[in-house]
Amino acid sequence: MFFSFVLCCLCLSVYADTDAVKSVSVMEGDSVSLESNIPEIHQNYIIKWTFGHPENRIAQINKEAGIFETYNDVLDGRFRDRLKLDHQTGSLTITNTTGTDSGDYQITIIGGKKITYRFSVTVYAPLPVPIIIRDSSHCSSSSLSSSSSSSCSLLCSAVNVGHVTLSWYKGNSLLSSISVSDLSISLSLPLEVEHQDKNTYSCVINNPIRNQTTHLDFSQLCQPCAIRGCDSAEAVIRLVVTVLVGSAAAAAVAVLVYDIRIRKAELETIQTSHRPCTHCS
Missing domain, CATH: 2.60.40.10 (Immunoglobulins)
Structure with missing residues (x-):
């Protein structure tokens, strides 16, 4: 028992690089595992996983109390049913990752001393074919x-x-x-x-x-352009379409102007026929 306790303390001391931030990359839809850096959770360990700034608790382990729990209600349920805890090592796995999973994660291990490890996770979207x-x-x-x-x-x-x-x-x-x-x-x-x-x-x-x-x-x-002929053909087609459209528009305008002139002449004729006669006795 004493040997196990000493080994436990040695493990924490060996992996206690609390200033380092480990960068982790994952493709959207894949799973990513964040390692606890301990080979086994001992009876007196309390482990807490958090995400973001300010820190939001997303998982917790208290082996002595029999607690191995993930929290689905944080951040509007962002991680619902996608967090998996390793009951032996305390590592955390995020399944079916999305872009909103990118960010900073932290694990705090309390077992004789307090140790913290940090992770910077980047979730990449699927690549299109260029x-x-x-x-x-x-x-x-x-x-x-x-x-x-x-x-x-x-x-x-x-x-x-x-x-x-x-x-x-x-x-x-x-x-x-x-x-x-x-x-x-x-x-x-x-x-x-x-x-x-x-x-x-x-x-x-x-x-x-x-x-x-x-x-x-x-x-x-x-x-070569001369062989393909596509660009020349495209230019000719565009010119023909432009001419046709322009001709149609010009014809429509001519008809409209003619119609307006006819109506104006008819109106003037009507107004003249109804004008009072000033020379009648």
């Missing part, structure tokens, strides 16, 4: 005869993302990247390559846990 499109503004009829027609201007984008990095790679070599720490922001990253380039290009979005990759398909996006 989208690569051709920047058609660089492929116009005016540029077909210039040197720019030999290049392909691309744009890789991802919408509603936060805490991510968007990057272009040539093979395994990083070409360019852009990062954002805010939430719900759209990112775009340009790239210009030659039509005859035989290298492999890919756009990658990543956070500290996962990544999503889209590979550049030259056959779909990087045919």
Whole structure:
């Protein structure tokens, strides 16, 4: 018994790095475990888990009293039915994590002495697949005869993302990247390559846990403008539509003006016919 007590005190002393804050990352929907740093709860241990500032108690253990309890009513039930206590070590597991679970957690262990450990949890939203499109503004009829027609201007984008990095790679070599720490922001990253380039290009979005990759398909996006003809065709179609719409609008205005003139003439005729005769005897 005495040996167990001494071992217990030694464990607390070894792990008593109370100033350190452990960073923990998890994908939204996954589970995350916050370790108590003790191998076993002893009879005289009292353990309390809290979240946020000010601290909200979310779980408690009093082994001597037989208490192993999580609190579902705190913070408007944010953690309802998602907190699991390890009855042997006192570690806390949060299941089916959401963005609101991000924040600071703390465990306080009282067993002969008071020990506190802190955790900073970040819950990352699922990553979208980056989208690569051709920047058609660089492929116009005016540029077909210039040197720019030999290049392909691309744009890789991802919408509603936060805490991510968007990057272009040539093979395994990083070409360019852009990062954002805010939430719900759209990112775009340009790239210009030659039509005859035989290298492999890919756009990658990543956070500290996962990544999503889209590979550049030259056959779909990087045919020369003269071959694709899409931009010229699009320009012609837009011109025709504009002319047709303009013609229709002009015709409608002409009809309206003509109708107004006719009605005005009829009104003047009526008013003249009903005007009193000043020369009648």
